[in-house]
Amino acid sequence: MMRRGPAFRPLASRGRRAVVAILVMFALFSAISVILSTRATARSKNRATVVQVAARQRTLAERYVNDVLLALRGAPANPRYTAALLRKSSQALLNGGEAPAVNGDDDETHLSPVSDRLTRRQLVQQGRLVADLIASGNALLHGTALDRDRLTAGEKIDAANGVEQLRIVASLTENVSLNAARTIASRTDHNISNLMSLQIVLGIGGLLVALLLGGALVAATRRQTAHFRSLVTASTDLVLVFGRGGCGYVSASVATMVGRAEKDLLGLGYADFVHEDDRSVLETVRANGEPHEFVFRMSNRFAEWRHLEAHVTDLRGDRRIRGIVVNSRDITERVRLEEELTHRAFHDELTGLANRALFRDRLDHALARSARSQDPVAVLLTDIDWFKQVNDTLGHEAGDQLLREISRRIQRALRPSDTVARLGGDEFVILLEGTSEQEATELASRVLQRLRSEPVEIGGRDLVVGASIGMIVHPGGAGESEELMRRADVAMYAAKDAGRGRVETFRADMMRDASDLLGMEHDLRRGLEQGEVTVHYQPSYDIASHTIVGVEALVRWRSPTRGSVPPDRFVPVAEAAGLIHELGEFVLREAARQTVRWIDDDLVGPDFVTWVNLSAVQLSDRRITDTVYRILHSVGLETRRLGFEVTETAIVVEGSPAEQARAVLLDLHDRGLAIALDDFGTGFSSLEHLRRFPIDVIKIDRSFIQGIEHDPKDVAIAANLVSLAHALRLAVIAEGIETEGQLAQLAELGCDLGQGYLLARPAPASAVSALLAAQRTPASTTA
Amino acid sequence: MVACCAGLLALGTPIAAGAAVRHHGPSHSANVEERDFHITAPTRLPAGAVVLRVENKGPDDHELLVVRTGARTLPLRSDGVTVDEDRLEPQLAGVLEAGQPGSLRTLRLHLRPGHYEMFCNMSGHYLGGMHARFVVHR
Numbered sequence: 001m002m003r004r005g006p007a008f009r010p011l012a013s014r015g016r017r018a019v020v021a022i023l024v025m026f027a028l029f030s031a032i033s034v035i036l037s038t039r040a041t042a043r044s045k046n047r048a049t050v051v052q053v054a055a056r057q058r059t060l061a062e063r064y065v066n067d068v069l070l071a072l073r074g075a076p077a078n079p080r081y082t083a084a085l086l087r088k089s090s091q092a093l094l095n096g097g098e099a100p101a102v103n104g105d106d107d108e109t110h111l112s113p114v115s116d117r118l119t120r121r122q123l124v125q126q127g128r129l130v131a132d133l134i135a136s137g138n139a140l141l142h143g144t145a146l147d148r149d150r151l152t153a154g155e156k157i158d159a160a161n162g163v164e165q166l167r168i169v170a171s172l173t174e175n176v177s178l179n180a181a182r183t184i185a186s187r188t189d190h191n192i193s194n195l196m197s198l199q200i201v202l203g204i205g206g207l208l209v210a211l212l213l214g215g216a217l218v219a220a221t222r223r224q225t226a227h228f229r230s231l232v233t234a235s236t237d238l239v240l241v242f243g244r245g246g247c248g249y250v251s252a253s254v255a256t257m258v259g260r261a262e263k264d265l266l267g268l269g270y271a272d273f274v275h276e277d278d279r280s281v282l283e284t285v286r287a288n289g290e291p292h293e294f295v296f297r298m299s300n301r302f303a304e305w306r307h308l309e310a311h312v313t314d315l316r317g318d319r320r321i322r323g324i325v326v327n328s329r330d331i332t333e334r335v336r337l338e339e340e341l342t343h344r345a346f347h348d349e350l351t352g353l354a355n356r357a358l359f360r361d362r363l364d365h366a367l368a369r370s371a372r373s374q375d376p377v378a379v380l381l382t383d384i385d386w387f388k389q390v391n392d393t394l395g396h397e398a399g400d401q402l403l404r405e406i407s408r409r410i411q412r413a414l415r416p417s418d419t420v421a422r423l424g425g426d427e428f429v430i431l432l433e434g435t436s437e438q439e440a441t442e443l444a445s446r447v448l449q450r451l452r453s454e455p456v457e458i459g460g461r462d463l464v465v466g467a468s469i470g471m472i473v474h475p476g477g478a479g480e481s482e483e484l485m486r487r488a489d490v491a492m493y494a495a496k497d498a499g500r501g502r503v504e505t506f507r508a509d510m511m512r513d514a515s516d517l518l519g520m521e522h523d524l525r526r527g528l529e530q531g532e533v534t535v536h537y538q539p540s541y542d543i544a545s546h547t548i549v550g551v552e553a554l555v556r557w558r559s560p561t562r563g564s565v566p567p568d569r570f571v572p573v574a575e576a577a578g579l580i581h582e583l584g585e586f587v588l589r590e591a592a593r594q595t596v597r598w599i600d601d602d603l604v605g606p607d608f609v610t611w612v613n614l615s616a617v618q619l620s621d622r623r624i625t626d627t628v629y630r631i632l633h634s635v636g637l638e639t640r641r642l643g644f645e646v647t648e649t650a651i652v653v654e655g656s657p658a659e660q661a662r663a664v665l666l667d668l669h670d671r672g673l674a675i676a677l678d679d680f681g682t683g684f685s686s687l688e689h690l691r692r693f694p695i696d697v698i699k700i701d702r703s704f705i706q707g708i709e710h711d712p713k714d715v716a717i718a719a720n721l722v723s724l725a726h727a728l729r730l731a732v733i734a735e736g737i738e739t740e741g742q743l744a745q746l747a748e749l750g751c752d753l754g755q756g757y758l759l760a761r762p763a764p765a766s767a768v769s770a771l772l773a774a775q776r777t778p779a780s781t782t783a
Numbered sequence: 784m785v786a787c788c789a790g791l792l793a794l795g796t797p798i799a800a801g802a803a804v805r806h807h808g809p810s811h812s813a814n815v816e817e818r819d820f821h822i823t824a825p826t827r828l829p830a831g832a833v834v835l836r837v838e839n840k841g842p843d844d845h846e847l848l849v850v851r852t853g854a855r856t857l858p859l860r861s862d863g864v865t866v867d868e869d870r871l872e873p874q875l876a877g878v879l880e881a882g883q884p885g886s887l888r889t890l891r892l893h894l895r896p897g898h899y900e901m902f903c904n905m906s907g908h909y910l911g912g913m914h915a916r917f918v919v920h921r
Contacts, residue, residue: 118842118883118885122843125819125842125843153820154820154821155820155911156911156912158912164863164910167864168864168907168910168911171906171907172820172907172908172911174906175905175906175908176819176842179843
């Protein structure tokens with residue numbers, strides 16, 4: 001699943017450092033190169049001037065000889081001036097300073113001192129020779145013999161006369177000047193060569209470093225890309241990325257599921273594998289990046305439709321993705337389990353007909369349509385005559401066989417649009433829409449006729465099936481399904497009373513039951529006051545340790561006139577009469593008090609929980625939480641000792657979670673009370689509810705447990721429910737355990753807790769106390 | 784003048800010792816030092832193959848020419864400051880081109896017995912004192 005969070009950024013860390021390092025290296029190498037070039041250029045410029053002045057000494061030496069010779073001949077010449085130029089230039093060359101201007105030749109030039117050792121030696125030698133030259137010139141001009149000791153440059157001149165000596169010294173001066181100029185020039189060339197070599201080395205070094213860092217950057221990017229790819233390809237999640245031209249990327253898992261190459265799914269290729277009804281939602285996602293979550297179907301390589309739960313992330317603004325990422329996971333197994341549970345919740349397992357819940361739903365819808373269209377709606381309640389005797393004499397197997405045959409015959413007698421349901425036992429109900437009373441009566445007669453038409457062979461006997469049908473025809477317009485069912489029931493009893501094997505249509509005078517209900521309400525009210533209503537407890541066991549870990553509080557009513565009235569008879573009366581809050585509070589208070597007694601008597605462990613049923617009517621009252629808390633406070637019971645059992649239908653309104661019920665349950669849960677989902681598997685069985693509501697425990701309905709010994713399908717469902725509950729970190733209680741085989745099977749499936757007649761029947765508090773005490777005794781002796 | 788010569792002699796003694804002839808293997812070798820402006824070299828060398836190890840102790844560039852001659856002075860060119868090498872061509876025993884200060888070069892010679900003179904012919908150097916005579920004996 002792709003979560004919203006920091007985007008994937010391959011250049012975020014290592015890559016960015018590499019880029020910065022490359023830029024820094026280039027800047028460093030360039031700076032070194034520029035500094036060296038600038039310094040070398042400045043030095044070269046100075047050296048060029050030095051070379052020029054050094055070379056000029058040669059000319060000056062020559063000029064000096066000429067000036068001396070001219071002066072000797074009396075011609076106008078100024079050898080002294082030339083000598084001064086020679087001397088000053090020589091000094092400037094060696095130690096730096098201003099080299100004098102030469103008339104008609106150079107301007108005055110500033111020179112830096114020479115640092116090179118060889119050049120200095122040559123310039124020192126030049127200075128000596130200049131001195132010797134001027135000394136020779138002066139001796140000649142003054143007509144004196146030159147004292148050989150005054151020659152300083154190491155010459156040992158054997159000249160014929162002063163002029164020859166002058167020429168020789170001048171020649172030596174010129175020679176050494178030329179050499180000095182050459183040396184300086186060659187040093188400059190050498191330095192420039194060195195600089196070029198250094199710059200080549202810097203260039204190559206910079207290039208190599210850049211290549212290395214670039215390589216590191218590419219490698220880091222590849223590693224991250226490979227890492228990302230391996231995450232995506234190794235994931236079982238199915239990833240599609242949509243761009244402008246359709247699908248731009250599919251993960252390997254999608255290609256594997258579909259059984260085609262990835263390229264076949266790109267562009268619009270994926271659409272061939274998407275269910276026709278789901279293509280439009282994918283188109284919407286492609287265009288808008290919404291909805292953020294949806295479910296769609298894709299066919300796999302075996303041409304099966306797989307249900308995929310998709311999460312959409314719009315990354316069109318992210319320049320690295322530029323697309324809409326659809327991250328899906330296969331939820332087919334979950335959907336199938338839900339469908340299976342839903343089917344079982346709304347169908348009768350024995351006959352495959354609709355059950356009571358589905359029938360009520362269909363009837364509600366038919367009445368809603370009738371309210372608009374004014375079309376009549378007929379309900380035919382059918383009770384099989386003498387079925388109990390068949391069961392009792394031929395056994396349940398024969399009874400079941402008979403019921404299956406009856407359901408087939410009823411269906412054959414009706415139109416395909418009619419609904420048949422089995423309400424339980426031998427009670428069937430038929431819903432006819434748009435049917436007049438006459439047509440309905442004809443259809444009812446046809447049903448009776450079809451049932452009676454030929455005997456059913458069961459266990460070697462031929463049975464003739466008869467039925468009593470009570471019919472109510474709603475003329476059209478607004479109507480109450482509850483009322484219709486009650487009237488059909490009244491009519492059906494009238495048919496039985498009238499001798500069975502017949503159809504009776506409801507008439508107002510049949511309503512004696514209504515007054516009976518009024519009587520029951522009165523009796524119940526009195527019964528509550530006079531202590532006829534009591535609370536019994538059915539223990540629930542830890543299957544592994546076979547210890548009692550809780551009890552379910554069950555309300556009982558023993559009326560002096562009616563005898564023992566089962567809760568499914570008087571609870572609806574209490575709900576209808578508004579007595580349910582009083583009744584509920586009574587049960588809660590009783591159960592809480594009793595639990596405190598057990599705790600005080602040290603009969604229960606620290607995790608013992610007393611479970612109390614909460615009806616839909618109680619849940620719809622927001623004050624329930626305060627009532628609960630008030631009662632617990634008054635009897636001094638910790639909240640964690642109490643749990644509430646709610647049915648799925650109680651927390652759901654027309655298929656959607658009721659916010660009121662959710663708020664109440666969250667409140668109770670927050671206060672520390674445990675919540676159990678009762679009769680799980682018989683309602684909507686939406687796994688979504690398990691996530692949306694604060695559920696701690698699920699109670700698997702007894703209908704699954706009954707077949708668990710023999711029916712592999714029931715085993716599979718129970719196993720799925722147990723593993724599902726454990727995956728959601730919920731505990732599981734199996735209800736209605738009646739045999740050792742069922743218990744063993746549940747233990748094998750890892751079911752945590754169990755409840756049923758095999759373990760303990762519902763009993764008064766005193767009996768349960770005895771059970772708890774018996775359980776406690778060995779524990780206390782060992783402790 | 785005398786003092787100058789005495790100074791030169793005083794300096795020449797250790798240098799002459801450093802320029803002693805060595806007899807190693809089939810050819811003889813000898814050290815020659817060039818300075819501004821004189822040459823220090825052995826005055827006697829054996830006939831046959833001789834290798835001169837010529838070191839320029841500068842500071843100027845110097846070349847080295849070896850001629851077989853008995854004359855006291857060498858003929859000059861018309862410039863009056865360099866030796867006329869063309870006229871000495873038949874007597875030329877060997878030549879080393881100009882070497883930079885600090886350079887050490889070798890000159891291979893095959894010498895016949897007789898009188899020889901070595902000198903530097905850079906402008907003015909010969910007349911400035913850069914020449915040395917030696918005798919080749921059998």
